[in-house]
Amino acid sequence: MITKFLLKIALVGGDPVLYLLIVMSIFSVAVMVERFLTYRYISKKLDLFKETELRIALDKRLGVLATFGNNAPFIGLFGTVLGVIKAFNDLGSSSEFGVKVVMEGISQALVSTAMGLFVAIPSVIAYNYFVRKMKYLMLLYESKGKIHERI
Numbered sequence: 001m002i003t004k005f006l007l008k009i010a011l012v013g014g015d016p017v018l019y020l021l022i023v024m025s026i027f028s029v030a031v032m033v034e035r036f037l038t039y040r041y042i043s044k045k046l047d048l049f050k051e052t053e054l055r056i057a058l059d060k061r062l063g064v065l066a067t068f069g070n071n072a073p074f075i076g077l078f079g080t081v082l083g084v085i086k087a088f089n090d091l092g093s094s095s096e097f098g099v100k101v102v103m104e105g106i107s108q109a110l111v112s113t114a115m116g117l118f119v120a121i122p123s124v125i126a127y128n129y130f131v132r133k134m135k136y137l138m139l140l141y142e143s144k145g146k147i148h149e150r151i
Helices: 002-010 015-044 051-059 062-093 099-150
Strands: none
Touching (some): 002 062, 015 051, 062 099
């Protein structure tokens, strides 16, 4: 009984997963642009910040990129699994039997995996870039403070 219920849900296919990944992609790009502009502003006005405010400003929204980078491939894989389930179900209920029915469904299902990687890879690259830039700016900030202490 529960299997049939879950099968009905699975037969929707990978389309809802693709929509989710598209939204994640747009949100990820927005965070990357926002962080880039923020880091550029902060690097020019480094002296205006207190240490705690600086750390908070630099770390803001990096968790989004990390989460998307870690989870987008799994969400894509989930869409692929749903697509493969749908492909085999279509094969079982189809009057024609052949490779064409399965291959069309599986090729459509694999789009979810590709989309998951399309979201994850830039997110991980951006996350690593911003973490490195954050460390650099914090080091620069701390070294300026030590220079002022000596004077």
